Amino acid sequence: MKNIELDNVTLRFGDFTAVRNANLEIKAGEFFSFLGPSGCGKTTILRMISGFNEPSEGAIRIGGQDMAGIGPNDRPTALIFQNLALFPLMTVWENIAYGLRVRGLSKTDQRRRADELLDMIALPGQGDKMVSELSGGQRQRVAIARALAVEPAVLLLDEPLSALDLKLRQHMRAELRAIQQRTGVTFIYITHDQGEALTMSDRVAVMSQGELEQVATPSEIYSNPKTAFVATFVGENNPVSGHIIDVKNGHAVMDTAMGHLRARNDRNLSVGDKAMLFIRPERCQVANGEGGKENVVSTKVERLDLEGSYINLFARGADGGRFVVHMTNNQDIAHLQHNADVQIGFSADEAVALPATQMA
Amino acid sequence: MTDTTLTHRTGSIPAIGDWFMERLPGIYMVLFFLYMFLPLVFMMIAAFNTTAVPPTALPFEGFTLKWFGALFANAPLLAAIGNSLVIGLGVIVLSLTLGLSGALLITRLHARSKSALYAILVSPLLTPGIILGISTLVFWNSAGIPGGLFVATLAQSTFIASYCMLMFIARLQRFDSGLEEAALDLGASHQQVFWHVTVPFLKPTIITAGLIAFLQSFENFNTTVFAIGTETTLTIKLAALARKTPTPEVNALAVIFIALTVVMAILYEVKRRSDAAREKVMAERAKQAEKEMVSLDIDKVAATTAA
Amino acid sequence: MEAISSFRNRYGAILTTYVFVGCATWLIGMIVAPQLLMVQKSLMYSDPAAAAAVSQTKASTDRLFVEKGRAEREVRKVEADIQAGGAAEADQSGGGVFNPFGSSGNQNAGASVEELEARRDELIARLGQIDDEIAANDSALVDAEKAAQPRLGLQNYFELFSNDANRPIFFKTIWSSILVTLIALIVCYPVAFYLAVSASKETTALLMLGLIVPYWVNEILRTFSWLMLLSSNGLINQALIGIGLADTPIDWRSGNSAVLIGMVYAYILFMVFPIYNTVETLDKNQIEAARDLGAPRWMIHWTVVIPHAKPGIAVGCIMTFMLAAGSYAVPVMLGSTTSKWFTEIIYDQFYEGGNWGLGSAYAFVLLITCILFIMMMMRLFRVNLQDIAK
Known part of the structure; x- marks a missing residue:
């Protein structure tokens, strides 16, 4: 089994730094995702792992072996391209067997293996079709079969679902996850869609502007974001800015325009630091003086959106900042008229204080 | 619709002028293609004419393949x-x-x-x-x-x-x-x-x-x-x-x-x-395939890839 | 260098070698170096007077050698006669009877030994003179050859503008080529517009096919078809005489008219296709919109279609002008000695005059003219090379 290590990897294109000091170890058999907005450098990392770009600094190791100077054709990786890059002039089975053809397998062996894989991807007997005769989902599967045919240690997927419509995309997510679990091949998945990253992955790396912001399990990423970027890029979050006035027992007290607020101090901020407090909308409650919560902020109702199972309450705080609360749809909302005063409460353990850096 | 605007503006043009203007582009194209092809046609006719030197299309004195x-x-x-x-x-x-x-x-x-x-x-x-x-x-x-x-x-x-x-x-x-x-x-x-x-x-x-x-x-x-x-x-x-x-x-x-x-x-x-027709057929089939999408049998995946 | 190494990483050593060697061979070995060599040749000028002097001196030396040979033969004969002084007289009495044709031309016959000796001395003196003259010629030849050596200079270019026969032909060629370009533009614009805008898709496909056929017919044959039509008993003269417009056949080929007619016909399609290609990309709604706003026909063309078709018009004009000015096929077939084209003058320098330096200079002038025309059109229509190559 082959682990993949990125050791202080940096890639520069002229003056532009696409990836900066990436350190990471991906374990064999893991479903690992790189999540980030377009242009954050995630595709560049993928191209470096597959060998289309060489790092300017640092090293990439697969199974302990340094990949410097080894071309994409000699690496134990297979890449699934964003547009799939199926060969339009070859039939479906020739596409699937291409990796075997260049390895010198006999035509009958190629065909047999291609037929097996066609069975696997639920396209039995379709080997003699041209790629242009297949639907989007079928092409997707052919691309996966073509990559798996060469039995790679690592399968790299570059936003392979982005061209599909929503329903098919959700369906393919489940298929991809299942294929990964059953084959045990390491999947490295690139996406800007947090839903894809969080549902499929064992671990996720969130990237912004060429840097790894946080590498953790999906639930860790969601509940314990390490940077302001992660907090705002993954899921929704209410930001409140201020500075630290007290720290104790792993908690920090912040002075904000909405008063003094307490939050977890996971990043060990010190008194005087500028900070951002983040609280998820579903972790807030409408308090109305009942007390019990450590933090209460006074706001005015802006509007209510009925989403079905829950209700979105949009409120505006004293500093003009917006506050969103997801309320379950079983509460009395009669008093939440426009401009009505509303107290929003949340516990200190649910909120997190992070350094005031760039948000998504 | 636009032609009516034009006629309204210049209402006094006689019908024959309208008829001519409408057909002018067509007439021009016919003349142009005659210009392109007639010299070639005459040149080809002369190849079958018995008249020898210099070759000419007319008068056509008799059909021959001897040239x-x-x-x-x-x-x-x-x-x-x-x-x-x-x-x-x-x-x-x-x-x-x-x-x-x-x-x-x-x-x-x-x-x-x-x-x-x-x-x-x-x-x-x-x-x-x-x-x-x-x-x-x-x-x-x-x-x-x-x-x-x-x-x-x-x-x-x-x-x-x-x-x-x-x-x-x-x-x-x-x-x-x-x-x-x-x-x-x-x-x-x-x-x-x-x-x-x-x-x-x-x-x-x-x-x-x-x-x-x-x-x-x-x-x-x-x-x-x-x-x-x-x-x-x-x-x-x-x-x-x-x-x-x-x-x-x-x-x-x-x-x-x-x-x-x-x-x-x-x-x-x-x-x-x-080529165009074939591409059309292919696209048609792809559309058809979209409708007939079959779910993946995950256990089969395991069986084949493990092999 | 970095670009090359990244190319190598991407495409491998063999492919990279092929691409770079191929391009270098083509670019340097087939485009740049031949042009430079042609320019260098055009700058090599040899003085025609010096060349004449060289050949004169050589001819005179040749003559002297012939004379020397003759004199030497005579000296040998005279000496032989002196040796056999008496025998010559005896020989003469006998030989005169038996061989009336023998010793013919022997002026020495019957001459005394003294006379023969005097003749010999005279001949030897002459031989000395000849040797002196040959030596003088040889040294003169060295100087003359030095003077006739091709030298670097612009004389070949000055020659064109001082040559009263060729200069007018050069300007006529330019002017006529512009005329051909203009006629082709005026004739083609409506055709291209009709094909791109008015005709239905099916009609256009068919008509384009109809244009491609004559386009691919050999230039010589297209010209030949007009040679037949324009000859003195050709169809055009038959028709003109038939309807009474002319009494005697018109000799189209003695003037420039046959060449101009042939050129418009031969190169007109190079105007149609580029204009068609640009008009075709015009959003037809723009025409509709202009019409709805009440713009008259000519104004729609002037303000909507032509500005859009500019690159196509520029390309069409450049191609037509370049083909016309550089045409050798059409003038050589449809022209006559009284209606020469500049390219024919160039050909004569290479294959009849044998003056390659002058020919190269003329060719370079033609090239510069075309480049100037291209630059002028690019400036005028504000298009760049990328547009042209499409």
């Missing part, structure tokens, strides 16, 4: 065809090779000097043919090689390669370079990528560019006449024959040339239509 027979008995002319074929084949090989190298460099090199390179490589198309013939002649003559088939082949290839390059560039711009990366990623060597992915994609262009290169070479006069020295080609022989002592053999040759051109044009059109 075709005379044409095939004309040994110097046939020898000239041989030279034309040799040069043509040389030009195909040279122009495709050079044109493709230029196209690959220009579409794939990421350097600032690219536009200057492009300008120089297309410049032969904007240079009068005789200049290319003269410069090639002077160049090789100074190396002790006089004008002849070799120099003519090189002189023609100088600009025919530019045509090929432009065709290759147009094709390569529609090429998804991801296909090459995919093949490389699946373990193909650089040469395998080129022969398995790039060349098949370029194949239609290789065929048309080769054909066009041959035709350009076969018909070329202005460049060849300078570079050919004491040798001759069909086109040069034809010019000499047509100018000095035109006989209906020239017309017979014209009939053959034009017939071949028409046949090729028709074949091209038929091919274009059948």
